[in-house]
Amino acid sequence: MTHLARAGVLLVAVLFLVFVGLRMLPTSGAMSNFGFQPQDDAGNADAWANLPVQYASPNICIECHSANYNLWANGNHKTVNCENCHGPAMEHVDTGVPENLDTSRGLCGLCHARLISRPNTFPQVDMETMGGDAECITCHNPHDPRAGMPPQVPHTLEGRSDCDTCHGSHETWVEPPPKPPHTLEGRSDCLSCHNTPELRGATLPQIPHSLEGRSVCLLCHQVGGGIKPLPADHAGRTSATCLNCHRSQ
Amino acid sequence: MEISRRDFIKLGSQGLLGGIIVFGSPSIVRSLALSGKASEPIPTASLTESELDRHYWGMICDNQKCIGCGRCVVACKLENKVPWESEYNRTWVERYVITEDGQTFVDSPNAGRDGFTAYPINKKYNNLDIRKSFFVPKLCNQCENPPCVKVCPVGATYKTKDGISLIDQERCIGCKYCVQACPYGARFVLPDFSKSQFRQVKVVDKCTWCYHRIVKGLVPACVEACPVGARVFGDTHDPESPVRKILTEQRVYTLKPELGTEPKVYYIGFEQGVH
Numbered sequence: 001m002t003h004l005a006r007a008g009v010l011l012v013a014v015l016f017l018v019f020v021g022l023r024m025l026p027t028s029g030a031m032s033n034f035g036f037q038p039q040d041d042a043g044n045a046d047a048w049a050n051l052p053v054q055y056a057s058p059n060i061c062i063e064c065h066s067a068n069y070n071l072w073a074n075g076n077h078k079t080v081n082c083e084n085c086h087g088p089a090m091e092h093v094d095t096g097v098p099e100n101l102d103t104s105r106g107l108c109g110l111c112h113a114r115l116i117s118r119p120n121t122f123p124q125v126d127m128e129t130m131g132g133d134a135e136c137i138t139c140h141n142p143h144d145p146r147a148g149m150p151p152q153v154p155h156t157l158e159g160r161s162d163c164d165t166c167h168g169s170h171e172t173w174v175e176p177p178p179k180p181p182h183t184l185e186g187r188s189d190c191l192s193c194h195n196t197p198e199l200r201g202a203t204l205p206q207i208p209h210s211l212e213g214r215s216v217c218l219l220c221h222q223v224g225g226g227i228k229p230l231p232a233d234h235a236g237r238t239s240a241t242c243l244n245c246h247r248s249q
Numbered sequence: 250m251e252i253s254r255r256d257f258i259k260l261g262s263q264g265l266l267g268g269i270i271v272f273g274s275p276s277i278v279r280s281l282a283l284s285g286k287a288s289e290p291i292p293t294a295s296l297t298e299s300e301l302d303r304h305y306w307g308m309i310c311d312n313q314k315c316i317g318c319g320r321c322v323v324a325c326k327l328e329n330k331v332p333w334e335s336e337y338n339r340t341w342v343e344r345y346v347i348t349e350d351g352q353t354f355v356d357s358p359n360a361g362r363d364g365f366t367a368y369p370i371n372k373k374y375n376n377l378d379i380r381k382s383f384f385v386p387k388l389c390n391q392c393e394n395p396p397c398v399k400v401c402p403v404g405a406t407y408k409t410k411d412g413i414s415l416i417d418q419e420r421c422i423g424c425k426y427c428v429q430a431c432p433y434g435a436r437f438v439l440p441d442f443s444k445s446q447f448r449q450v451k452v453v454d455k456c457t458w459c460y461h462r463i464v465k466g467l468v469p470a471c472v473e474a475c476p477v478g479a480r481v482f483g484d485t486h487d488p489e490s491p492v493r494k495i496l497t498e499q500r501v502y503t504l505k506p507e508l509g510t511e512p513k514v515y516y517i518g519f520e521q522g523v524h
Contacts, residue, residue: 011262014265041407044415044417044419045409045460048415048460049460049461049464051460052461053461053465054328055324055328055462055473055474057467079477080476081476083324084324084474088327106366110318110320110364111316111318111364111476113366115365115366116379117317117344117345117346117383117384118316118317118384119313119314119316119383122316122477127366
């Protein structure tokens, strides 16, 4: 039986060496169990610390794009980092490759599509009905989305039902609230334009005539001309986009 | 063919030893090579001792401000070269829906990477009246007492002096013990096709609070990208930092405080059932 015992001992020895012995070799990691900090943690932390930066910040963008930067910095989108729409900037800064700009409706909808989960003070619209299929930036300047829009009511509407009480043509106020800079003829519902952002979407000025046989709005409506001129801030808009905001009654 | 028992055992043990040498030598050689390399100082380093001691980072997540646009998730993936697939995330956004009958539902389609607009409602609560709904951004909590660091059998994950838990992915053996240990689900295993910085596969990865950015005085990419200020980052040692201001002026809470992990992500907007 001795040869069998020898074989058994050999087998046990080999198994022990393979499955136990190799794992008993001390490693730097194992020493941390005894309170020793592994040696190369600092080196590894440096490796993490020296990874390349991709997202710059708007502070870099201003160096070349000051016009858009200033528009953006004073607009309602000033909290939206340039790179959310334009893509990470560092490569663009370093090598001059074009930025990766996204102008799609989908991108705007990521923030502004109406969702029950969003805070109700955040401006939201119904993406299905708002502006047809046109890109949002056709009408809304993404750097200053409020530009060209009628001013919002700066106070609560609670308990105030008749705008005319304060904002009418009275001359007797000691310190009168702002009077409308435009004629009130044909405009009875102030809130159709000057409302809170939540209600604005569906209530822009409507077209008072039929659209039958009229497909080119600019024939009659131009900035500073035509039968009924467009407001100055509508410069550069084409017939294709009018119906995004304005509908026929 | 006749073979004696002695010869059979001889042949078998020789084969076994040969196999160990052939298949084991690469890893032995590599570990020898690596042990030599570890003693070399890795060049560059803006991290002086005093600087590390000075900072102690913290983050605020404001559930009341988050709009669920998912720009943080995208920024994180682009900044850190996290795989684009929605299974691998260093940060993600959860949508909580609480119904009138008191049930709580949580979902995070594609981790919030594509926003939530394409997922208006979940089938599970389709027919129920919704009492309220909100978003909760999630990421590594950079715990003061990180369970993930304690369980690592090879010491591959560690906490830096400024309080950030990092992973030495050269040393990680991919045993996933830390993935189990993290109560916040912040850790994941990089896939085979990983485009991670270190070109590692099948090792564990997680949020570093953009360590490469914060040591340079920048904020993490998710904070940079957030359009509504729902994420705030800063040095809790600095009385002027925005994080410190919120910590002193507002009521905050942490996730799963009963576990004693002492997270350093502080949330605003407590709601029962958010974990």
